[in-house]
Amino acid sequence: MQIGVLGPLEVRAGDGRPVDVPGARLRGLLAALALRPGRVVPRAVLVDWIWGEHPPADAANALQRLVSRLRKLLPGGALEGLTDGYRLAVEPDAVDAVRFERLVAAGQARTEDVSGRVHLLREALGLWRGAALQDVGLADSAALDAAVVRLEGLRLTAAEARAEADVALGRGAEVVTELADLVAAHPVRERLVAALMRALAAAGRDSEALQVFQRAREALADTLGADPSPELSAVHLALLRGELGRREEDRRTNLRAELTSFVGRQADVAAVRGLLAEHRLTTVIGSGGAGKTRLATETARTLLDDLPDGVWLVELAALGADGGEVAQSALDGLGLRDALLGGAPNAELTDRLIAAVRDREALLILDNCEHVIEQAAVFAHRVLGECRRLRILATSREPLGITGEALWPVEPLALPRGEAGPAELASSPAVRLLRDRAGAVRRDLAAGADTDARTLAVMGRVCRALDGMPLAIELAAARLRTMTVDQLAHRLDDRFRLLTSGSRTALPRHKTLRAVVDWSWELLSGAERTVLRRLSVFSGGASLEAAERVCADGGGDGVAEGDVLELLTALTEKSLLRAEGGAAPRYRMLGTIKEYASHRLAEAGEAERTRRAHLGYVVELTETAEPHLRRAEQLEWLAAPQARPPGLGREVGPEVEGLGIRRE
Structure with missing residues (x-):
C-alpha cells in the first residue's frame, strides 16, 4: 500500500487500485497513523489529532468506531490494534512524507558530493503534489496544524538547500524564477533570500541581488523589528566584494595571462617579494619603459598561493591629471562595480571600498601612479591605515612619499661589456x-x-x-x-x-619611444623641464656645481642658481636623472632621455645659449685646474677636496677630459 499526504490524500492498494477514504475524521486518523508507519500510535495521540480540544464524552469508543471503519477500507492486515494503541503496517517509504524526510536528511548530509545532494533533494521535492495534508479538513486539530507547519518548513529547507547546491554547480540562473516566487511568499526567510541573491549574482544580475537584500532588510525591520542575520549580511558583503557568481579560481586575481616571456628580472622578483614581506607599501620606481608594471605583476603572481584573498591590479593610467577617482578604479579592479548600490547612500567611495576589504588578506597593485601621485598617496595611506591585512604594491616614476614606504628602483637590463665574447x-x-x-x-x-x-x-x-x-x-x-x-x-x-x-593594444604612451618620454615630460613643471633640457649639453653627466652654473639663468625664466639642487632632486626622484657617486654625486641621463632633452633644447631655442654657458664653465674650470694638473703634484692636488675647483670630483670629470689627464 502507498499513502500520499504531500498534497491531496492519496491511498493505493498493493495492486495500484486507488482507495477512497471519505470524511475528515477518517482521513485525519489515517494521516496520524501514516506519519508514524510501522510504529504504535497511542490512543490519546490519535484522539488529540482527530478532535483536538473538544473530544467526545466517550472518546475511546468513538476512536474504536473510526478504526473499524478505516480497517474496512484498507487492505487486510494494514491496520493493527494493540493494547497501547494502533499501528499502520506499511514500510516507511510507502508514505511520501516519511520518504521525503529521509531524502532531505540524506541530501543535507552529503556536504561534499554537491551533485549527489542535488539529486536527492530534487527527488524529495518531486514528491510534493500540493500543500501538505490539504484535504484532511480537521479544523480544530492543533496536532494536524503542527504537522503541516513542520512539513512545509522542511519543504522550504529542502528548496533552499537544493537552490544553494544548484548555484554551487553553476546553475544559479536556472533557479532565479523559482526562488523569486519563494522569496515573495516568504520575505523574511533569510536563507531563501540569500539563495536568491546568490542565484542572481550567478546570472550576472548583481544590481537586482542588492535590491533583494534591501527589500529583505526592510521586511525584517517592519515585520520583526530585526536587522539581517550575520549570515545574510555576509552574503551581502560578499556580493559587494564581487565574490559571488564566480568560480573560486577567478575570485583571487584579475591579472591577465601574459603573452610574452619574462626575461632578466628574476632577482628583482625575489627582492620585491622580500620587501612586500616586510612592508605593507612597496613602490617600484623607474623611468618610462623600464618594465615596472611587468615586474610588479610577475612578483604578484608568485604570491597568489600566500594570499587567501588574492591579488588585484588597479589600473590608474586612464585617470585624468586631476586624479579622477582612485577609489573607483580600485572598486573596478576588485570587481566591486555595484558597490554604489549598497551601503549608506552618501558614503564616499573609499569608505565603501574599505568596508568591503577591511578584513581581506590581499595585495593591491596600484599601477601607473605618477600622474595622480597625490591622490594615490592619500588613497594608499587611508586604506592601509584601516585595512590591516592589506598590502599595496605601487608602480610609479616617483615615490608616493608616505612614511613606511619601501622603494625598489628598476634599473635597465644588464648590458654586455663592449669587448664581451x-x-x-x-x-x-x-x-x-x-x-x-x-x-x-x-x-x-x-x-x-x-x-x-x-x-x-x-x-x-x-x-x-x-x-x-x-x-x-x-x-x-x-x-x-x-x-x-x-x-x-x-x-x-x-x-x-x-x-x-x-603593440596596438598597448597604452598610448607605450606605442612609441617618443610617447614614453613625452609622458614623463608632460608631468614636469616648467622649471624642471628647463633644467632637464639644459643638462643635455653635458656629455657624461654634471656635478651639482656645474649644473648650477649652466642650468640657472639668473631668474630669467624662474630657474635661479639656488633652485637647481631641488630641481635636480625632483628629476632624480622622477627617474629622469640618475645620481651616481657618494658625497659629490654626478647627475646623469640615459642616452634616450639625453637625446630627447637635446631635441627639447633645440625646440626652446636655447641650444646655442646653453652650449656657450657650458663652454664658459669648462674654460673657467680648465684654466683653474691646468697649472695643478701639469705639475708633479697633480695626484696630491686631485686628492685634496679643498684644493679642487667647484665641479671637479675625486675622479677627473668629463669637463676636463679634453686635457688628456687621467688618474692613472
Missing part, C-alpha cells in the same frame, strides 16, 4: 630580451637559433645604445620584421623616428 653576449639579459622578442618575427634570430658572433655583437651594440630599456628593446625587435640587425644599429641615432611600432 659570444657566450657573455648570449647570456646578457638585454640581449636575451632582444632575441626573445625578435624571435617572434624572425625565426633566425630566436634564442634557440644559431646566431653568429658578429650578429650577437651587433645586438649587444643595439642594447647598449638603448640603455638596456626593455620597452625600447621590444620596439627595436619589432622593427626587425622589415630590416636587418645592422640596419637597425645604424639608424638608432634617430631612435625616436625609428622606434614607432608598438
Whole structure:
C-alpha cells in the first residue's frame, strides 16, 4: 500500500487500485497513523489529532468506531490494534512524507558530493503534489496544524538547500524564477533570500541581488523589528566584494595571462617579494619603459598561493591629471562595480571600498601612479591605515612619499661589456630580451637559433645604445620584421623616428619611444623641464656645481642658481636623472632621455645659449685646474677636496677630459 499526504490524500492498494477514504475524521486518523508507519500510535495521540480540544464524552469508543471503519477500507492486515494503541503496517517509504524526510536528511548530509545532494533533494521535492495534508479538513486539530507547519518548513529547507547546491554547480540562473516566487511568499526567510541573491549574482544580475537584500532588510525591520542575520549580511558583503557568481579560481586575481616571456628580472622578483614581506607599501620606481608594471605583476603572481584573498591590479593610467577617482578604479579592479548600490547612500567611495576589504588578506597593485601621485598617496595611506591585512604594491616614476614606504628602483637590463665574447653576449639579459622578442618575427634570430658572433655583437651594440630599456628593446625587435640587425644599429641615432611600432593594444604612451618620454615630460613643471633640457649639453653627466652654473639663468625664466639642487632632486626622484657617486654625486641621463632633452633644447631655442654657458664653465674650470694638473703634484692636488675647483670630483670629470689627464 502507498499513502500520499504531500498534497491531496492519496491511498493505493498493493495492486495500484486507488482507495477512497471519505470524511475528515477518517482521513485525519489515517494521516496520524501514516506519519508514524510501522510504529504504535497511542490512543490519546490519535484522539488529540482527530478532535483536538473538544473530544467526545466517550472518546475511546468513538476512536474504536473510526478504526473499524478505516480497517474496512484498507487492505487486510494494514491496520493493527494493540493494547497501547494502533499501528499502520506499511514500510516507511510507502508514505511520501516519511520518504521525503529521509531524502532531505540524506541530501543535507552529503556536504561534499554537491551533485549527489542535488539529486536527492530534487527527488524529495518531486514528491510534493500540493500543500501538505490539504484535504484532511480537521479544523480544530492543533496536532494536524503542527504537522503541516513542520512539513512545509522542511519543504522550504529542502528548496533552499537544493537552490544553494544548484548555484554551487553553476546553475544559479536556472533557479532565479523559482526562488523569486519563494522569496515573495516568504520575505523574511533569510536563507531563501540569500539563495536568491546568490542565484542572481550567478546570472550576472548583481544590481537586482542588492535590491533583494534591501527589500529583505526592510521586511525584517517592519515585520520583526530585526536587522539581517550575520549570515545574510555576509552574503551581502560578499556580493559587494564581487565574490559571488564566480568560480573560486577567478575570485583571487584579475591579472591577465601574459603573452610574452619574462626575461632578466628574476632577482628583482625575489627582492620585491622580500620587501612586500616586510612592508605593507612597496613602490617600484623607474623611468618610462623600464618594465615596472611587468615586474610588479610577475612578483604578484608568485604570491597568489600566500594570499587567501588574492591579488588585484588597479589600473590608474586612464585617470585624468586631476586624479579622477582612485577609489573607483580600485572598486573596478576588485570587481566591486555595484558597490554604489549598497551601503549608506552618501558614503564616499573609499569608505565603501574599505568596508568591503577591511578584513581581506590581499595585495593591491596600484599601477601607473605618477600622474595622480597625490591622490594615490592619500588613497594608499587611508586604506592601509584601516585595512590591516592589506598590502599595496605601487608602480610609479616617483615615490608616493608616505612614511613606511619601501622603494625598489628598476634599473635597465644588464648590458654586455663592449669587448664581451659570444657566450657573455648570449647570456646578457638585454640581449636575451632582444632575441626573445625578435624571435617572434624572425625565426633566425630566436634564442634557440644559431646566431653568429658578429650578429650577437651587433645586438649587444643595439642594447647598449638603448640603455638596456626593455620597452625600447621590444620596439627595436619589432622593427626587425622589415630590416636587418645592422640596419637597425645604424639608424638608432634617430631612435625616436625609428622606434614607432608598438603593440596596438598597448597604452598610448607605450606605442612609441617618443610617447614614453613625452609622458614623463608632460608631468614636469616648467622649471624642471628647463633644467632637464639644459643638462643635455653635458656629455657624461654634471656635478651639482656645474649644473648650477649652466642650468640657472639668473631668474630669467624662474630657474635661479639656488633652485637647481631641488630641481635636480625632483628629476632624480622622477627617474629622469640618475645620481651616481657618494658625497659629490654626478647627475646623469640615459642616452634616450639625453637625446630627447637635446631635441627639447633645440625646440626652446636655447641650444646655442646653453652650449656657450657650458663652454664658459669648462674654460673657467680648465684654466683653474691646468697649472695643478701639469705639475708633479697633480695626484696630491686631485686628492685634496679643498684644493679642487667647484665641479671637479675625486675622479677627473668629463669637463676636463679634453686635457688628456687621467688618474692613472
